[in-house]
Amino acid sequence: MNRKPVVEVIGLGERDLVEARSQAAPVIRAATVLARGGVTILRIGPRGATKQTAIARGEAALTAVRDALVERHDLPAEAYVELDSESYGTPVAPFTDRRFLLPHQDGGHRSFLTPSRLDQPDLDPRERVFSETVYWKRPSHKIYQGFLITNAGDPPGTTCYYNTLTLLWDAFIHRHGRAPDGLSELAMFSMENLRRSKANQATHCSRYLTLGALLGSREIAHHVMPSGPRAESELWPAQYIRLPALCEMADRCPCGSCRGPGERLFCHACAHTLGRTWPEFRRDYEIAVVGDHHDLLIGNNLTQLHAADSQASRTIHPMCIVSDRAEGEAYERWLAAQWRAWYGPLREEPFATQTA
Numbered sequence: 001m002n003r004k005p006v007v008e009v010i011g012l013g014e015r016d017l018v019e020a021r022s023q024a025a026p027v028i029r030a031a032t033v034l035a036r037g038g039v040t041i042l043r044i045g046p047r048g049a050t051k052q053t054a055i056a057r058g059e060a061a062l063t064a065v066r067d068a069l070v071e072r073h074d075l076p077a078e079a080y081v082e083l084d085s086e087s088y089g090t091p092v093a094p095f096t097d098r099r100f101l102l103p104h105q106d107g108g109h110r111s112f113l114t115p116s117r118l119d120q121p122d123l124d125p126r127e128r129v130f131s132e133t134v135y136w137k138r139p140s141h142k143i144y145q146g147f148l149i150t151n152a153g154d155p156p157g158t159t160c161y162y163n164t165l166t167l168l169w170d171a172f173i174h175r176h177g178r179a180p181d182g183l184s185e186l187a188m189f190s191m192e193n194l195r196r197s198k199a200n201q202a203t204h205c206s207r208y209l210t211l212g213a214l215l216g217s218r219e220i221a222h223h224v225m226p227s228g229p230r231a232e233s234e235l236w237p238a239q240y241i242r243l244p245a246l247c248e249m250a251d252r253c254p255c256g257s258c259r260g261p262g263e264r265l266f267c268h269a270c271a272h273t274l275g276r277t278w279p280e281f282r283r284d285y286e287i288a289v290v291g292d293h294h295d296l297l298i299g300n301n302l303t304q305l306h307a308a309d310s311q312a313s314r315t316i317h318p319m320c321i322v323s324d325r326a327e328g329e330a331y332e333r334w335l336a337a338q339w340r341a342w343y344g345p346l347r348e349e350p351f352a353t354q355t356a
C-alpha cells in the first residue's frame with residue numbers, strides 16, 4: 001500500500017508536444033505515474049515563455065497525457081480536458097497574507113471517491129452526486145485535477161497530496177480493530193459512509209462530502225465543510241445553530257495547535273476517524289510539493305486529496321481531465337483498476353460482478 005503519494009517531476013520539450021504528443025516518452029511516463037496512483041509535475045519547456053504560451057502548452061501537454069491514459073490505461077474515451085479561467089490571486093482571511101486550503105477534492109459536489117459497481121453492484125451512479133445545484137465552478141466530474149502555476153507567489157506556494165484509499169483503509173481499522181477482509185469489504189465501508197452523509201444532508205447542509213464523512217464519522221458535525229475549505233475559515237452562524245457541537249470543536253481541537261476554526265474542526269474529524277490529530281495526519285500521510293513558475297501539477301482527484309498553502313499573490317490556471325458523467329462500463333472498469341492500483345496484495349482480487 002502507498003502510505004504517501006509518489007511525486008515525479010517530468011520535463012517536457014516543445015518537440016514532445018508538437019510532434020510526438022501521446023507517443024512522446026515523457027508523456028507516456030506521466031501517464032504511467034498517474035495510472036499507478038502517483039502525482040506528476042510537468043515542467044514544460046522552454047522556461048521563460050509568456051503566460052499565454054505557457055497556458056497553450058499546458059493544455060497541449062494535458063491533452064497528450066489524456067490521450068496516453070486512454071490509449072494505454074483504459075481511461076474512458078469520453079474523458080476530456082477542461083480549462084477553467086485563471087484565478088485572481090488567492091483569497092485570504094482578514095489580516096493574513098496567505099491561506100491554507102484543507103485536504104479536498106476539486107468539484108467535490110460530484111467528484112469524490114466511490115467504489116466501482118464492479119465491486120459494489122448495489123451502488124447507484126446517482127449516488128455519486130452530492131449536490132446538483134451548488135458547485136464551484138463547473139458541473140463536470142473531475143477525474144484528474146491539475147493546474148498550471150502562473151504566479152508561484154513569494155515564497156512559492158506548497159501543494160500537498162494524500163492517498164484517499166490509504167485513509168479509508170486506516171479509518172476502517174480504527175473503527176473495526178482489524179484490517180478489511182478484502183477490497184469489497186472496504187468498498188462497502190466507503191458506500192455506507194457516503195450513504196450516511198447523504199441521509200443527514202438536511203442537518204449538515206454540505207454540498208461537498210467532507211473527509212470526516214468519507215471516513216465514516218458518526219458525528220454529523222464532522223460532515224460540515226468549512227468555507228473554502230480554508231483552515232482559517234470561520235463557520236457560518238447557521239451551521240453553529242443547526243449543530244451546536246460545532247461551537248466547542250471550532251474553539252478547541254485535540255492537538256491544541258490548530259490555527260483557525262476550519263482547521264480545528266478538521267483536527268476533530270481526523271482524531272475521531274483515524275485516531276490521529278491533524279499534525280499527526282500530516283506526518284503520516286502528506287507529501288508536499290513546491291511548484292515552480294509554469295509547472296503543471298496533475299493528480300488523481302478521486303483516489304487522492306490535495307491541500308494548498310499559498311501566498312495571496314499566487315495565481316493558477318486550473319486544467320483538469322473531466323467527464324460529463326461518472327458511470328458506464330468503461331468508467332466502472334477504470335475505477336475498479338484505480339482501487340486495485342493502491343493495494344498491492346489486493347491487486348489480483350476478482351471483481352464482485354462482471355456486469356457494470
Ligand SMILES: [Zn+2]
Nearest residue numbers: 253255258267
Ligand atoms: Zn488540532
